[in-house]
């Protein structure tokens with residue numbers, strides 16, 4: 001992509017958004033493209049990540065059951081829905097959701113942040129439920145992880161990376177599953 005070609009900024013609408021892309025090699029996975037867009041006028045920034053090895057709609061599942069598993073590398077693209085069924089937690093991507101390379105612990109941190117933010121305005125049962133969820137997540141991170149990390153990505157740009165092939169279960173999303181997730185309509189038929 002031509003790095004000098006300015007695009008429209010979603011924050012201030014000026015034609016000042018410039019994107020630069022860098023190819024990056026992830027061990028046990030392959031090449032990914034890191035893309036950083038920045039608006040020269042208002043400073044808006046948007047990052048995303050694109051897997052160069054896969055483009056099929058996928059669901060990834062990994063049982064996280066040790067402290068070491070918290071270090072598993074996770075590539076989460078802007079179109080991925082991330083959930084942890086045991087905690088009842090799901091993060092649905094918004095229109096301008098960012099993509100990034102992190103690890104399982106980093107993903108937990110992002111979910112905690114989102115939950116903490118939501119709890120600021122929650123009341124009653126919703127607040128109680130949220131606090132229980134938050135406690136479970138913190139305990140899992142600090143002492144004994146025992147949960148499933150699920151990532152659904154209609155564009156297949158996400159990955160959970162392990163040197164052990166049994167650690168991550170991967171299968172293609174069906175048409176029916178695609179209809180239920182955000183951005184599923186953009187998946188290749």
Ligand SMILES: [Zn+2]
Pocket residue numbers: 009010011012013014016039040041042043044
């Ligand atoms: Zn702008």
